[in-house]
Amino acid sequence: MSFFEFVSVYWPRLLTGTGITVAQFFLSAIFAVLLSLAFGLMKMSSNRAVKGFAVTYIEIFRGTSLLVQLYWIFFVLPLFGVTLEKFTAGYVAIAMNTGAYGAELVRGGILAVPKGQWEAATAINMSPAKRMWRIILPQALVNMLPPWGNLMIEVLKGTALVSLISVADLMFQAKQINASTYLSAQIFGTALIIYYILARFMLTPFMRWLEAFMSRKLGKA
Amino acid sequence: MEDMSAFPLEITGEDVPMVSFRKVRKAYGSLVVLDNLDLDVAAGEMVTIIGPSGSGKTTVLRMLMTLEQINGGVIYVDGQPLTHMSKGGTLVPANQRHLRKRRADIGMCFQHFNLFPHMTALENCMEGPVQVLGLPKAEARARSEELLELVGMIDKKDQHPSRLSGGQQQRVAIARALAMRPKVMLFDEVTSALDPEVIGEVTNVIRKLVSEHNLTMLMVTHQMGFARDISDRVCFFYDGKIEEQGKPADLFGNPKRERTQQFLSAVKEAV
Ligand SMILES: Nc1ncnc2c1ncn2[C@@H]1O[C@H](COP(=O)(O)OP(=O)(O)OP(=O)(O)O)[C@@H](O)[C@H]1O
Numbered sequence: 059m060s061f062f063e064f065v066s067v068y069w070p071r072l073l074t075g076t077g078i079t080v081a082q083f084f085l086s087a088i089f090a091v092l093l094s095l096a097f098g099l100m101k102m103s104s105n106r107a108v109k110g111f112a113v114t115y116i117e118i119f120r121g122t123s124l125l126v127q128l129y130w131i132f133f134v135l136p137l138f139g140v141t142l143e144k145f146t147a148g149y150v151a152i153a154m155n156t157g158a159y160g161a162e163l164v165r166g167g168i169l170a171v172p173k174g175q176w177e178a179a180t181a182i183n184m185s186p187a188k189r190m191w192r193i194i195l196p197q198a199l200v201n202m203l204p205p206w207g208n209l210m211i212e213v214l215k216g217t218a219l220v221s222l223i224s225v226a227d228l229m230f231q232a233k234q235i236n237a238s239t240y241l242s243a244q245i246f247g248t249a250l251i252i253y254y255i256l257a258r259f260m261l262t263p264f265m266r267w268l269e270a271f272m273s274r275k276l277g278k279a
Numbered sequence: 280m281e282d283m284s285a286f287p288l289e290i291t292g293e294d295v296p297m298v299s300f301r302k303v304r305k306a307y308g309s310l311v312v313l314d315n316l317d318l319d320v321a322a323g324e325m326v327t328i329i330g331p332s333g334s335g336k337t338t339v340l341r342m343l344m345t346l347e348q349i350n351g352g353v354i355y356v357d358g359q360p361l362t363h364m365s366k367g368g369t370l371v372p373a374n375q376r377h378l379r380k381r382r383a384d385i386g387m388c389f390q391h392f393n394l395f396p397h398m399t400a401l402e403n404c405m406e407g408p409v410q411v412l413g414l415p416k417a418e419a420r421a422r423s424e425e426l427l428e429l430v431g432m433i434d435k436k437d438q439h440p441s442r443l444s445g446g447q448q449q450r451v452a453i454a455r456a457l458a459m460r461p462k463v464m465l466f467d468e469v470t471s472a473l474d475p476e477v478i479g480e481v482t483n484v485i486r487k488l489v490s491e492h493n494l495t496m497l498m499v500t501h502q503m504g505f506a507r508d509i510s511d512r513v514c515f516f517y518d519g520k521i522e523e524q525g526k527p528a529d530l531f532g533n534p535k536r537e538r539t540q541q542f543l544s545a546v547k548e549a550v
């Protein structure tokens with residue numbers, strides 16, 4: 059079976075799989091950003107309980123493997139009465155794992171904003187919340203976009219793990235097709251190419267565009 | 280613990296100073312930066328602070344802007360305690376709410392401008408009036424444009440700071456501070472980071488404020504000529520204390536203390 063014949067037969071399943079992968083990626087990315095913001099800010103809190111909670115979360119999720127976290131969320135949490143559907147468990151695990159790394163990026167981005175910006179905001183008597191939201195975070199965001207680009211690539215790659223809890227993503231479809239056809243080179247080769255295209259020709263250019271857009275907004279470009 | 284009964288809950292009577300430092304102490308760890316500072320600034324007065332590097336000039340302004348906490352004494356603004364609030368008939372350290380209320384009277388310009396880089400000149404000026412004072416956008420815009428006009432920056436109002444020269448940025452920063460309608464303006468070496476040829480455009484704005492507006496101003500500068508021209512009073516700081524103060528003609532023309540003389544002649548040589 060030629061490669062083109064192979065693709066012409068199996069493209070519908072590869073396409074639905076890719077759709078699921080993309081959906082997992084977007085949901086993971088969105089929740090990861092929110093978790094990063096929340097925990098990054100919490101880690102900078104002067105309240106020790108709040109800070110301790112953030113530090114614990116970051117430590118646990120950075121210090122253990124994503125796959126184990128995924129299994130915990132899908133197989134172990136139900137024993138404590140929290141049952142998530144496999145699709146949900148997939149992106150929740152990835153988001154929580156990524157959020158722990160993202161929280162450090164948020165913190166680093168905030169710390170990189172010059173002290174003078176905090177002081178100027180205080181000098182016009184801004185409340186701490188407005189100062190953070192309107193003055194510090196927009197500048198921190200620009201600082202941290204490049205490392206976020208790398209993290210997003212990791213998220214995309216990480217989505218392949220959800221196939222292990224039977225979410226029908228691209229990797230899952232590839233394994234199924236492989237199991238019934240033994241066309242390993244074709245199927246895994248195609249999967250490889252699709253992941254590569256998603257990362258290099260869609261995600262990376264988007265992040266580049268976002269960086270350029272944000273620095274234009276900052277009047278830097 | 281400091282005996283707070285030595286400090287009044289508020290300053291009343293005639294000629295209440297706009298700013299009053301009373302026995303103010305500031306230390307970083309074991310380094311005492313200001314020791315028992317007493318300084319009154321009358322309403323509408325322009326006071327310039329000069330002195331060698333590290334003598335505590337910036338610290339005075341930063342404490343007044345509440346960017347630094349003080350370790351002793353009380354600062355009053357317009358008769359009301361700034362660093363403290365009265366509670367049960369005595370003064371206790373101010374909480375955030377009190378600081379936000381009292382800080383509204385004070386504006387500050389920094390050596391490095393510190394404009395918000397993600398906002399245009401106009402947006403920089405409107406930010407405080409809209410977000411802090413809650414003014415309607417149209418009103419905040421009118422007020423900001425008027426001030427940008429005053430500092431000669433109206434034609435650059437839609438530029439981001441990165442497109443502006445240092446002198447232009449500093450003028451926008453002055454407009455941004457004025458847009459909050461403070462009673463007291465603080466200038467910390469606002470020309471030190473500027474190229475010599477643009478210093479004049481900033482000092483001219485400050486001159487205009489002195490002659491046309493009834494603001495109380497505290498200014499730190501190394502430009503002795505400028506200080507001599509526009510100040511009502513000059514304070515020479517040395518080692519965290521006011522070594523000598525007086526009218527500019529007296530302090531510059533006839534300094535009494537040896538350290539003042541040394542400092543002034545050293546500065547003269549450097550020019
Ligand atoms: N955050 C800080 N931590 C420790 N020491 C500080 C801090 N800020 C200032 N100091 C010290 O306090 C002293 C007074 O500093 P300040 O900035 O007020 O001096 P200055 O008179 O403004 O000097 P310059 O002319 O160089 O600006 C200096 O010895 C300085 O090293």
Ligand SMILES: [Mg+2]
Pocket residue numbers: 336337338468499
């Ligand atoms: Mg200084």
